[in-house]
Amino acid sequence: MKLPFLLVFFTLCYTNLTLAGDKPLIRIGLMASGTLGWEIAALQNEGLLADSEFRLETQTLANQQAGKVALQAGSVDIIVSDWIWVSGMRAEGADYTFYPFSSTAGGLIVPANSEIKTLADLKSKKLGIAGGELDKNWLLLQELGQQQGLDLNAGVQKVYAAPPLLNQQLAEQRIDALLTYWQFAARLETQGYRQLLSGEEIIKQLGIKETVPSLGYVFKQSWANQNLSAWQNFLTLADQARNKLCTSDQAWQKIANTFAAGDDINQPLLRERYCQGRVQEWGPANQAAAQQLYRLLHGLAGNKLTAGHPELQAGTFWLGR
Known part of the structure; x- marks a missing residue:
């Protein structure tokens, strides 16, 4: 009498395992210090993956360049990077595309008692620049200086x-001011340093009023087409995880306890800046603003950042959601 019951039980278990195994696998590259790791942790902590349409696999990356290498090698499906790189890759024939992740864009930081109050006060000072000579914030800060009659590159x-x-x-x-990424800027502010300009303020002062994402998910268009339902489901759950972190102190505390730098994550300003970076709108006006920003960047540093391509390539922005 027990045999039919056991047969049905094991059949159901096998079916469930098979169905789980049939879910598309999404492989994501994470930087150890990146905020995407916070959201992946929240997805797991809040049980949002229980009924997902995908399986998730993460790979830790040393930096953004390592992520680009991993994506091109096919060892991950998704990384977080910028849309200018995507446009450049599409110009070379690749089918990478971009969907917004965050609009927070760094800041210009000085000591609290610094005499530096304006861009003009940077003259003859030592300025630390994260990201190198083609960092977007640095190029845009130079352009803002030019509009104010200042040659920051020489000054x-x-x-x-x-x-x-x-x-x-x-x-x-050893340096007088620092132009750096937003997480590092926020940590300095909590230590008493002063933010002279945020990356978003620089963009607005250059005449671009709509929100432009600084970073986004980067993936192959062909991969998204093949895994459309699972990918859309991931984005929906990631939105839920992000909103949980910004509305639930309990959810935030869980990820603070997960990471080794939990004492930093607990800083209210870090959470505030992270939540300010949520992309609430991503429509034609925002995409047009990104095109405007791209054209501006194209005219700087001898067109090096845009590799000589004056316009964003078609398909740079993924519109499948």
Whole structure:
């Protein structure tokens, strides 16, 4: 009498395992210090993956360049990167595309008691720059300076280095100001440093009023087409995870306890800036603003950042949602 019951039970278990195994696998590359890891942790902590249409696999990356290499090698399906790189790759025949992840774009930081109050005060000062000479914030800051009659490229002493090293140099007073990524800027502000300009403010002062994403999910268009339902489901759940982190103290505390830098994550300003970066709108006006920003960047630094391509390539932005 027990045999038919056991047969049905094991058949159901096998069917469920088979169905789970049939779910598309989404492989995501994560930087150890990146905020995408916070959202993946929230997806898991809040049980949002229980009824998902996909399986998730993560790979830790050393930096953004390592992510680009992994994506091109096919070892991951998705990374977080910028849309200018995507446009350049499409110009070379690749089918990468971009969907917004965050609009938070770094900041210009000075000590609280610094005499630097305006861009003009940077003259003859040592400025630390994260991201190198083609960093978008640095190029845009130079353009803002030009509009104010300032040649920042010639007028300041530039120091290029990784963000943690630059934070240390600022603390040791080896540099006078620092243009860095938003997480590092927020951590400095919690230590008493002052933000002179945010990356978003620089863009607005250059005449671009709509929100433009700084980073986004980057993936192959062909991959998205083949896994459309699972990919859309991931984006929906990622939105839910992001909103949980911004509305639930309990959800935020869980990820703070998950990461080694939990004491930093607990800083209210870090959470505030993270939540400010949520992309609430991504329509034609925002995409037109990105095109406007691209054209502006194309005219800077001898067209190096845009690799000589004056217009964003068709398909740079994924519109499948």
